[in-house]
Amino acid sequence: MRLDKFICESTSLSRVSAKKALHRGDVTCNGDIIKTSGFKVTDSHTICLDGVLLSVIGPRFIMLNKPIDTICSTIDEIYPSVIGLIDVIRAEDLHIAGRLDADTTGLVLVTTDGQWSHKIMSPKKECAKRYLLETAEMLSSSLIEQFATGLQLNNEDGLTKPATLVLLGAHQARLTITEGKYHQVKRMLAAVGNRVTQLHRESVGEIELDPTLAPGEWRYLTDAEVKSVK
Ligand code: URA
Numbered sequence: 001m002r003l004d005k006f007i008c009e010s011t012s013l014s015r016v017s018a019k020k021a022l023h024r025g026d027v028t029c030n031g032d033i034i035k036t037s038g039f040k041v042t043d044s045h046t047i048c049l050d051g052v053l054l055s056v057i058g059p060r061f062i063m064l065n066k067p068i069d070t071i072c073s074t075i076d077e078i079y080p081s082v083i084g085l086i087d088v089i090r091a092e093d094l095h096i097a098g099r100l101d102a103d104t105t106g107l108v109l110v111t112t113d114g115q116w117s118h119k120i121m122s123p124k125k126e127c128a129k130r131y132l133l134e135t136a137e138m139l140s141s142s143l144i145e146q147f148a149t150g151l152q153l154n155n156e157d158g159l160t161k162p163a164t165l166v167l168l169g170a171h172q173a174r175l176t177i178t179e180g181k182y183h184q185v186k187r188m189l190a191a192v193g194n195r196v197t198q199l200h201r202e203s204v205g206e207i208e209l210d211p212t213l214a215p216g217e218w219r220y221l222t223d224a225e226v227k228s229v230k
Helices: 003-010 015-024 114-121 142-149 184-191 223-227
Strands: 027-029 047-049 061-066 104-111 129-135 164-169 172-177 196-204 218-220
Touching: 003 015, 003 027, 003 047, 061 223, 104 114, 129 184, 142 164, 172 184, 184 196
Parallel strands: 104 196
Antiparallel strands: 027 047, 061 104, 061 218, 129 172, 129 196, 164 172
16 A cells, blocks of 8 residues: 555544654654655565554444434534434444434444445345334233234335334334334334324344443444444
8 A cells, every 4th residue: 555545544643644643753663764665565574653653443243322412414514413412433434234213222333334224224234233122102912913913015016124112011012124214213102193203223233232331432332233234
């Protein structure tokens, strides 16, 4: 890799700033100052900027416990974006793999790897998402069959894919869906004459929200969690 590219890939510097740092003599390779942008960096090279060892920032995979009143768009609108909670360099490279509504809490996956997030979001992959929900009206056991069969949502062709509803109380349930239509859970409950009052995502595929993460906290995924997305 060219040295100027290596600096960009391992810092938050732009290509222009990387070249300036090189020309100033701020960059060393195995202890020697290098000023050539096109210098080819190999595994045997130790590159430092201002004496600090650089290494390429690889793809990043993060889980975040989304607090209420934050949004999953990358731009702050009425509410702040969850990306602002993730204090890493090059946060602008991150994107969200499957959004939640502003009033939904829980597991949000954030990454720099577009192929990985595609596997989570592609309808063909039918990645399971499990939610804990509370409702305004009472839930009856007849819903279990209705959700398993599929519901007709407003402005959608065909029924929803089979979903698993587990009743936890008169107004509380766990719902697992394998689609990600706009406001899907709220619309599914609306389709049976109910209304979601609280919604929390517990898992995506095999990745469970880490119970040690308080709302607003995040951590990197383990290798096993990353590899569980197929
Ligand atoms: N379904 C919804 O209605 N809202 C969410 O945030 C996620 C799934």
